[in-house]
Amino acid sequence: MALSYESDTKLPIKHSYDGDYSNALAELRSGINQIDEQLINLIADRFIKISEVGDLKAIFHLPVEDLQREHLVLERALAHAKKNGLSEFLTRDLMNVLMKHSKAAQAKRIRGL
Numbered sequence: 001m002a003l004s005y006e007s008d009t010k011l012p013i014k015h016s017y018d019g020d021y022s023n024a025l026a027e028l029r030s031g032i033n034q035i036d037e038q039l040i041n042l043i044a045d046r047f048i049k050i051s052e053v054g055d056l057k058a059i060f061h062l063p064v065e066d067l068q069r070e071h072l073v074l075e076r077a078l079a080h081a082k083k084n085g086l087s088e089f090l091t092r093d094l095m096n097v098l099m100k101h102s103k104a105a106q107a108k109r110i111r112g113l
């Protein structure tokens, strides 16, 4: 569903809902649900790779944390986010949370070997 916007204020045009916004809201929320599923799938795929990297680190006795790589990961994500108009704060928070959990998962896996 595409919303229409007032050209001067950029606010959504209210009358295009015929006074009933609940269908529009349900449709938008269903779209959000689908995107959330895709996000979780992508994060799960990222964690499969993270486990494999963890295994290599275990074999070659490398430390779990690689701050140089983390810097690169963050820089790439920030550049991509900027191109897509996404907040720098959100991108930093998101990538830092992902990398924090990646390191915890790798450390746990290595401890369990």
Ligand SMILES: O=C(O)C(=O)C[C@]1(C(=O)O)C=C[C@@H](O)C=C1
Residues within 6 Å of the ligand: 050, 053, 054, 064, 065, 066, 067, 069, 070, 073, 098, 099, 102, 103, 106
């Ligand atoms: O690239 C690695 O070495 C990883 O283990 C992946 C990853 C990440 O989540 O992107 C996790 C931990 C490292 O400190 C750096 C990056």
